[in-house]
Amino acid sequence: MPQEPDFPPAKRFRPGSPFFRLSKKPGMLLPRKGNAAVPTDVQRRRLPIYQARSQLIVQLRQLHSAVLIGETGSGKTTQIPQYLYEAGIGRQGMVAITQPRRVAAISLAGRVAEERNSPLGKLVGYTVRFEDVTSPDTKLKFMTDGMLLREAIGDPLLLRYAVVVLDEAHERTVHTDVLFGVVKAAQRRRSEQNRLPLKVIVMSATMDVDLFSQYFNKSPVLYLEGRQHPIQVFYTKQPQSDYLQAALVSIFQIHQEAPPSHDILVFMTGQEEIEALARTCRDIAKHLPETCGPMTVIPLYASLPPVQQLRVFQPAPKGCRKVILSTNIAETSITISGIKFVIDTGMVKAKRYNPDSGLEVLAVQRVSKAQAWQRAGRAGREDSGSCYRLYTEEEFDNLTGMTVPEIQRCNLTSVVLQLLALGISDVLNFDFMSKPPPESMRMALEQLDLLGAVDRKDDQVSLTPLGKKMASFPLEPRFAKTILVSPDFSCTEEVLTIVSLLSVDTVLYNPPARREEVLAMRKKFMSSEGDHMTLLNIYRAFKKVSGSKEWCRENFVNSRNMGLVTEVRAQLRDICIKVYHGLESSLADLANVRRCLAHGLFVNAAELQPDGSYVALHTHQPVSIHPSSVLFQAKPAYVVFNELLHTSRCYMRDLCLVDPEWLQDAAPEYFRRKLRGDALQWEKMPQMLPPVTSEILSGC
DNA sequence: TGGCTACAA
Numbered sequence: 001m002p003q004e005p006d007f008p009p010a011k012r013f014r015p016g017s018p019f020f021r022l023s024k025k026p027g028m029l030l031p032r033k034g035n036a037a038v039p040t041d042v043q044r045r046r047l048p049i050y051q052a053r054s055q056l057i058v059q060l061r062q063l064h065s066a067v068l069i070g071e072t073g074s075g076k077t078t079q080i081p082q083y084l085y086e087a088g089i090g091r092q093g094m095v096a097i098t099q100p101r102r103v104a105a106i107s108l109a110g111r112v113a114e115e116r117n118s119p120l121g122k123l124v125g126y127t128v129r130f131e132d133v134t135s136p137d138t139k140l141k142f143m144t145d146g147m148l149l150r151e152a153i154g155d156p157l158l159l160r161y162a163v164v165v166l167d168e169a170h171e172r173t174v175h176t177d178v179l180f181g182v183v184k185a186a187q188r189r190r191s192e193q194n195r196l197p198l199k200v201i202v203m204s205a206t207m208d209v210d211l212f213s214q215y216f217n218k219s220p221v222l223y224l225e226g227r228q229h230p231i232q233v234f235y236t237k238q239p240q241s242d243y244l245q246a247a248l249v250s251i252f253q254i255h256q257e258a259p260p261s262h263d264i265l266v267f268m269t270g271q272e273e274i275e276a277l278a279r280t281c282r283d284i285a286k287h288l289p290e291t292c293g294p295m296t297v298i299p300l301y302a303s304l305p306p307v308q309q310l311r312v313f314q315p316a317p318k319g320c321r322k323v324i325l326s327t328n329i330a331e332t333s334i335t336i337s338g339i340k341f342v343i344d345t346g347m348v349k350a351k352r353y354n355p356d357s358g359l360e361v362l363a364v365q366r367v368s369k370a371q372a373w374q375r376a377g378r379a380g381r382e383d384s385g386s387c388y389r390l391y392t393e394e395e396f397d398n399l400t401g402m403t404v405p406e407i408q409r410c411n412l413t414s415v416v417l418q419l420l421a422l423g424i425s426d427v428l429n430f431d432f433m434s435k436p437p438p439e440s441m442r443m444a445l446e447q448l449d450l451l452g453a454v455d456r457k458d459d460q461v462s463l464t465p466l467g468k469k470m471a472s473f474p475l476e477p478r479f480a481k482t483i484l485v486s487p488d489f490s491c492t493e494e495v496l497t498i499v500s501l502l503s504v505d506t507v508l509y510n511p512p513a514r515r516e517e518v519l520a521m522r523k524k525f526m527s528s529e530g531d532h533m534t535l536l537n538i539y540r541a542f543k544k545v546s547g548s549k550e551w552c553r554e555n556f557v558n559s560r561n562m563g564l565v566t567e568v569r570a571q572l573r574d575i576c577i578k579v580y581h582g583l584e585s586s587l588a589d590l591a592n593v594r595r596c597l598a599h600g601l602f603v604n605a606a607e608l609q610p611d612g613s614y615v616a617l618h619t620h621q622p623v624s625i626h627p628s629s630v631l632f633q634a635k636p637a638y639v640v641f642n643e644l645l646h647t648s649r650c651y652m653r654d655l656c657l658v659d660p661e662w663l664q665d666a667a668p669e670y671f672r673r674k675l676r677g678d679a680l681q682w683e684k685m686p687q688m689l690p691p692v693t694s695e696i697l698s699g700c
Numbered sequence: 701t702g703g704c705t706a707c708a709a
Contacts, residue, residue: 100708129709146709173708270706302707327706349706362705474709612701627702647703
């Protein structure tokens with residue numbers, strides 16, 4: 001289990017200051033603070049980290065593994081790779097610097113290339129999905145953690161690299177967590193085989209580093225001071241029952257008291273909540289007395305069109321206050337300058353996973369201390385700031401220290417397939433930094449077994465030839481399987497399209513205010529065979545007009561996501577051609593396409609009951625058709641679906657009508673007695689059918 | 701029979 005991190009008491013909190021641990025950690029480096037930067041090469045020397053450069057180089061030269069703590073603004077991400085290069089450390093191979101996000105990998109590479117005065121793609125390059133800007137000259141390679149993981153499948157020892165820098169390790173994405181284990185194993189095996197040593201540098205912005213250090217053989221921790229400014233933190237005196245109301249009051253309190261140039265950033269949970277509060281704020285702002293200046297309220301969340309997202313960067317007109325209402329996208333992904341006040345509701349929408357039911361639930365919950373500090377830190381990027389926490393100090397003390405790593409709360413089917421593809425057969429004992437729940441691992445193995453991806457003999461698990469092929473797709477195993485069976489049904493082109501459509505955020509644009517219009521436009525694409533076929537119709541129509549943006553607008557189709565679909569599709573198609581040396585298409589025979597979906601999604605099958613309700617065959621839980629489905633008013637006997645969404649009920653989303661015989665064909669053993677008329681199955685084989693908990697039942 | 705999705709590849 002993750003250890004409770006040792007966080008600074010709020011009152012003495014100075015972001016970027018590691019002083020409170022000075023006595024404990026002798027490895028600390030104490031740079032002098034620099035001033036605001038002016039030219040480019042001088043800029044590097046003015047970064048806080050520069051003062052520690054020579055010490056860092058000495059340390060990094062001798063250490064096999066190091067943990068580096070540095071707040072935002074310390075310059076660690078751009079400078080460490082250059083220091084390594086300048087000192088000739090790891091020149092025998094490349095230096096990989098991983099990032100959880102694409103934009104970060106790309107922009108960091110750009111900045112470092114500029115600092116080196118070298119064209120991007122030469123000495124400094126980057127690799128992210130769909131884009132590889134590197135050359136044989138590339139020594140410093142910025143990449144997404146997912147890309148390095150994918151490379152590891154072909155090269156588990158990561159022999160091209162002399163140094164791997166895992167940045168933003170505190171975010172604990174699934175990919176980073178798997179990489180921890182992969183680089184640690186590669187490091188050990190390379191040393192055993194007397195190969196070029198692999199140096200591992202873990203970089204994190206938070207103080208909960210003991211876990212990192214312990215995991216990497218008690219490696220030393222180096223501290224760097226950042227260039228954050230002091231932040232005053234305020235708590236409410238009483239617990240707030242309504243955080244939205246509390247946010248509203250706080251916004252206008254600040255608005256009445258603070259100079260209008262001081263912008264406010266409010267952290268909330270989701271789109272609907274944000275839009276509602278935005279409306280309320282605008283209404284109230286209209287009716288304020290003259291003494292109060294005007295206010296511009298800007299919502300910010302991921303599904304917002306890019307043009308509207310950019311609004312947060314535009315300065316408000318003089319004398320007007322900018323109030324940004326944001327999801328946690330502003331916590332990490334988008335950095336907004338000029339924020340003087342942060343209001344933290346203390347809530348976040350996060351995914352939870354129940355391995356028994358396979359249910360992923362998106363629920364509003366309290367943030368962790370680490371998240372609360374991350375949010376507060378957004379107020380002190382250029383100058384000192386304030387953070388108003390809409391909860392009491394006692395409530396803060398009771399928050400969990402760090403956010404539960406994603407790997408402990410998600411479906412692990414893809415992870416396990418990837419581990420197996422890396423040649424790790426003892427997946428159940430893989431050296432995770434934070435072990436995922438054993439039920440999640442078992443569930444994942446069971447799913448892979450059902451899909452025909454693995455052979456299990458006693459405790460030894462190995463990939464089948466099909467499983468090996470599945471691992472070559474950057475997809476969830478069930479979708480890889482769907483593609484891989486498609487040649488048997490001569491419909492690879494169609495299946496590729498459908499899987500690509502499912503790989504991106506929805507291409508359907510549904511502005512609530514124009515609901516009737518949307519419905520009328522969408523009618524012409526609707527298929528009685530289900531949502532997948534409806535999506536296929538939309539894609540075909542989109543291609544017919546050569547991806548016209550105008551057509552997208554008229555038909556309420558998100559053209560950005562549609563463009564992404566095209567990219568994903570091309571990538572999947574390339575992989576397909578490599579695996580199969582050819583493609584086939586049935587053009588009109590959509591039944592075959594549905595057969596493929598049955599082969600990939602059969603674990604997500606549901607059966608119509610005599611009373612008109614549906615039951616999921618895998619878990620026997622009652623499920624319903626989501627109102628957004630084209631099959632909402634239909635009553636097909638059997639369907640497969642993409643996912644279950646747990647809101648007021650358990651809703652199946654994205655449905656496809658199937659024949660029960662197809663399900664039998666897809667997994668004869670599994671379905672032998674699962675289909676209608678086997679009520680006793682439940683009691684006979686409890687180990688295959690985990691009991692439905694009362695929690696699930698009451699929620700459905 | 702009736703709901704609405706944080707982030708990432």
